[in-house]
Every structure is written in C-alpha cells, then in structure tokens.
Amino acid sequence: MSKQAKTKSPQHRVPLLELEGLATSFFTQRGEVQAVRGVSLQISPGKILGIVGESGSGKSITCMSILRLLKSSGKIIGGKAMFEGTDLFTLKEEEMRQLRGNDIAVIFQDPMTSLNPTMSVGDQVMETILRHKNVSKAEARARTIELFELVRIPSPESRLNSYPHEFSGGMRQRVMIAIALSCDPKLLIADEPTTALDVTIQRQILTLIKDIQARMDMAVILITHDLGVIAEVTDRVLVMYGGLVMEEGRVNDIFANPRHPYTQGLMASIPDMSGKRQARLQPIPGSPPDMNAPPTGCPFSPRCEHVRVQCSQELPPLYGREDANYLVEGQSVRCWLHHSDAPFVEGVNSPDLVQVER
Ligand SMILES: Nc1ncnc2c1ncn2[C@@H]1O[C@H](COP(=O)(O)OP(=O)(O)OP(=O)(O)O)[C@@H](O)[C@H]1O
Ligand code: SF4
Ligand SMILES: [Mg+2]
Known part of the structure; x- marks a missing residue:
C-alpha cells in the first residue's frame, strides 16, 4: 500500500470537518421540504462518528449536503462545512469535484446500482485511480491489486477481470470500498453500507471498515439504522x-x-x-x-x-x-x-443513572 498506517500527530485533535448550522430544503411542487434544519457536527482524523435516526430524519441529506450531491430540487440554504479550513459550500463545482473521491469518499447502500455492470470490477477501480492520480496504467493496476488485498477480495489478481454480476453482494461492497479508498481519502462517508447484506456479511464489512479506518487514520461518518453497529463501531x-x-x-x-x-x-x-x-x-x-x-x-x-x-x-x-x-x-x-426550571422526570433529568460497562 502506498499509504501505510500514519503516525498520530497533534493535528489529530483538530477537527477535519466542522459542519455548522446546516440547513437544506427541497423545493417541490408540494412546497418546501425542510430536510435538514440546522445540523452541526465535528469529526477528527481517526474517529468514527455514527449518525442514527428513523427513516426521513435527515441523515442522508446531511451527508449529501456535505458532498454537495443533492438532487436539483435540493438547496443548501444555510450553514458552513469547514473542511481543513475551507468552506466546502463556497468551492466552485470543479474544485468540489476534485475533492470528492480524493479527500472525501462515499459508499452507498446498494453496490449493484453504484457499480457499472458493463465494466470489469478491476477497470472500475483503475478508472477512478487514473482520474484522480497522475500514475501510469501499470501503476493503477498494481494499486488496484493492493486495494483488493486490503478489502480482502480473495485471489485479487484473477478477480480483476470479473464483472459485478459475478460477485456476491458482500464482494461487490468490498469493490465499492476499494473504489472509495483508492485515493486515500481523509474522510469516508458510509451511508448504510451494509443494509442490503445478510447479517454475517454485514459484520465482516463493518469490521473491515473499522480495521482500514484505524490503519489509514481516516475519519468516517457512518449512517446506520442499527444501534448495535453504532455501539460496536463508532466513537x-x-x-x-x-x-x-x-x-x-x-x-x-x-x-x-x-x-x-x-x-x-x-x-x-x-x-x-x-x-x-x-x-x-x-x-x-x-x-x-x-x-x-x-x-x-x-x-x-x-x-x-x-x-x-x-x-x-x-x-x-x-x-x-x-x-x-x-x-x-x-x-x-x-x-x-x-432547562434549569424543568420539573423532575425520573430517568430523563435525574442525576442517578448508572454507568453501564460495555
Ligand atoms: N429529492 C427529494 N425531494 C423532496 N424531499 C426529499 C428528497 N430527498 C429527501 N427528501 C426528504 O428529506 C428528508 C430527509 O431525508 P433523508 O434521505 O436524509 O432521510 P434519512 O434519515 O436518510 O432516511 P432513511 O433512513 O430512510 O435513509 C425526508 O423528509 C425526505 O422525504
Ligand atoms: S419533553 Fe418536550 S422537548 Fe423534550 S422530547 Fe418531549 S416533547 Fe420534546
Ligand atoms: Mg438515508
């Protein structure tokens, strides 16, 4: 791997991303849908932030806003997204495009719709590397094999020429992770990356993300419905x-x-x-x-x-x-x-809750 475990530095404590007061609405025929209404969050290198909540609570739109990948009816109407000192919301579209897939990568729920069915999985990873990095085709191929090893795709060299339909759901998600990691992102956004997979494979993929995240000192935002995942994986x-x-x-x-x-x-x-x-x-x-x-x-x-x-x-x-x-x-x-004047409600504002060892 060109990017081995980085040493931890004092920079570690400085947030990589600071989202402040994000407000995003969709302007539809039915009127304004106030999808996100003032969300602030911070994430530092090497940390995993979990976002949880019921369907429609604004988890995906928060992340899509950070990436500036909203459908055309969606508009960011307020807030700042400071990424290494630059407000992502003020970047030109071309600058933002450079950042996506380079410094910030994303994995979605369904790898079948995200992968191109007409291209081999190896070519899809190589294409991303060639688009973002100034390397030769041979170097991109070598890097793709390294990435397949990293995401634990067995016999990586011989699987380069396989097509997505020849892979299981779990293996396709590994290819998506390889694509996401291909440019050594500083921040990985994973939006329900395992929901479509069965429970054993879900666990393998999440363990893989956590393992790679620690090795690469990457920040991860993980959206999930699953509180068990939150408990086990996130900080x-x-x-x-x-x-x-x-x-x-x-x-x-x-x-x-x-x-x-x-x-x-x-x-x-x-x-x-x-x-x-x-x-x-x-x-x-x-x-x-x-x-x-x-x-x-x-x-x-x-x-x-x-x-x-x-x-x-x-x-x-x-x-x-x-x-x-x-x-x-x-x-x-x-x-x-x-609030200091609120009435006492057992279990909500009582001081006596017990610390649970996990
Ligand atoms: N293209 C769109 N047009 C109009 N409203 C939208 C659009 N996309 C999302 N919304 C609305 O924005 C709100 C937040 O949606 P979002 O997708 O962020 O929810 P979520 O928390 O990710 O839910 P889920 O767990 O189902 O993925 C919802 O009320 C949703 O209906
Ligand atoms: S007590 Fe009031 S403010 Fe608190 S969650 Fe319930 S409705 Fe909301
Ligand atoms: Mg969602």
Whole structure:
C-alpha cells in the first residue's frame, strides 16, 4: 500500500470537518421540504462518528449536503462545512469535484446500482485511480491489486477481470470500498453500507471498515439504522430526528445514559444492553413529522410521553453540561426537560443513572 498506517500527530485533535448550522430544503411542487434544519457536527482524523435516526430524519441529506450531491430540487440554504479550513459550500463545482473521491469518499447502500455492470470490477477501480492520480496504467493496476488485498477480495489478481454480476453482494461492497479508498481519502462517508447484506456479511464489512479506518487514520461518518453497529463501531453518535440533532455524545455515555426521550425510545428497542446485539430499531408509536410542515416546537412532541405545553410552542435548544451538570462532557440534548426550571422526570433529568460497562 502506498499509504501505510500514519503516525498520530497533534493535528489529530483538530477537527477535519466542522459542519455548522446546516440547513437544506427541497423545493417541490408540494412546497418546501425542510430536510435538514440546522445540523452541526465535528469529526477528527481517526474517529468514527455514527449518525442514527428513523427513516426521513435527515441523515442522508446531511451527508449529501456535505458532498454537495443533492438532487436539483435540493438547496443548501444555510450553514458552513469547514473542511481543513475551507468552506466546502463556497468551492466552485470543479474544485468540489476534485475533492470528492480524493479527500472525501462515499459508499452507498446498494453496490449493484453504484457499480457499472458493463465494466470489469478491476477497470472500475483503475478508472477512478487514473482520474484522480497522475500514475501510469501499470501503476493503477498494481494499486488496484493492493486495494483488493486490503478489502480482502480473495485471489485479487484473477478477480480483476470479473464483472459485478459475478460477485456476491458482500464482494461487490468490498469493490465499492476499494473504489472509495483508492485515493486515500481523509474522510469516508458510509451511508448504510451494509443494509442490503445478510447479517454475517454485514459484520465482516463493518469490521473491515473499522480495521482500514484505524490503519489509514481516516475519519468516517457512518449512517446506520442499527444501534448495535453504532455501539460496536463508532466513537461518537449523533441522534437525528426531524432534520435536527436530538442528542449527541460519546457512544459509551449515550448508551449508558441516554437523556433525550427519543434516544431512550430507540434504546428501549435493544433487548440486551450489554450483550452482542443484532437489534434494529423498533418503531416508536406514532410517525415522524411531515417535513413539509414540521411542528413549530420540538418535532418529537406529538410522540413524546413527557410532552408539556412549551414543547409544542418553541423548539428547545441543545443543552450541555454547562446547563445541566448531570450531563457528561461532550453530551448535548435538545429537550426542554434539561432547562434549569424543568420539573423532575425520573430517568430523563435525574442525576442517578448508572454507568453501564460495555
Ligand atoms: N429529492 C427529494 N425531494 C423532496 N424531499 C426529499 C428528497 N430527498 C429527501 N427528501 C426528504 O428529506 C428528508 C430527509 O431525508 P433523508 O434521505 O436524509 O432521510 P434519512 O434519515 O436518510 O432516511 P432513511 O433512513 O430512510 O435513509 C425526508 O423528509 C425526505 O422525504
Ligand atoms: S422537548 Fe418536550 S416533547 Fe420534546 S422530547 Fe423534550 S419533553 Fe418531549
Ligand atoms: Mg438515508
């Protein structure tokens, strides 16, 4: 590999990407769909950030906005995306195109639709390398073999000439990962990369991503519906609902002490909080908000068992440890129950939750 494990430097602590107040809407015949309504996040090199939330919560559109790969009706209407000090939202399209696939790579859910069925898998990886790097064809081929080894495709040299339909779903996803890694990205965005695969293969692919991420000191944003995956693979987690961040923090803290009623609803769907889980999200009673006309106040208010008058009138801010001392460092929660005047609600704003060893 041309890029072996990098040494960790003080730079490690500087965020690679800082997204601030992202707002993205779709302007459709039915009116404005407010898909993302002010999302901020940070990610540093060598870290994995998980984004979790029900369908329609804005996970993919947040990432598509960072990549500036929105459908034409989608517009970024607010916010900044500082990547190594440059706001991605101010780059020219050509500069952004250079960055995509070079510094920032993406893997989607369905490798069959992302791969070209008429081209061999080897050619598809080589094509990406030749487009982005100033190398000869022979060098691109050698690099492709290295990448196939890295993503553990058996007999890499002889598989270069295979076509996507000759590969299983798991192997196709490995090819997609090889394409994504071909230019040594600093940030990999993986949008439900294993949802289409069976459980054993899912685990293999996620272990592979985590292993490669650590070796390459790459930052990864991993979108998933699966809280088990979040628990096992990520460092921090961001819980989204109604186009907003509802709760954020270190994975261990959020799993030990979820403080948002929505996060608690998600966690309640996990049968075994300490074991190796396969659990997927169970629907919480009620439906997610219509983003054509999201509720004025807390978007979770129509489904929340603790709802109060103020909740449906005004959007709560994100509260942190400086507002509520039972929250842990780096945890933030968008719920009125963390206001200093809020009534005591057992399990939500009580200070006595137990740290769970994971
Ligand atoms: N092309 C589009 N036109 C109009 N609205 C859209 C479009 N794409 C997404 N949306 C809306 O934006 C909101 C956020 O969608 P997004 O795809 O980010 O959800 P998600 O959290 O990734 O869900 P899932 O888990 O199902 O992938 C949803 O309300 C969705 O209906
Ligand atoms: S702000 Fe109100 S409705 Fe929203 S989660 Fe908190 S208690 Fe529930
Ligand atoms: Mg999605």
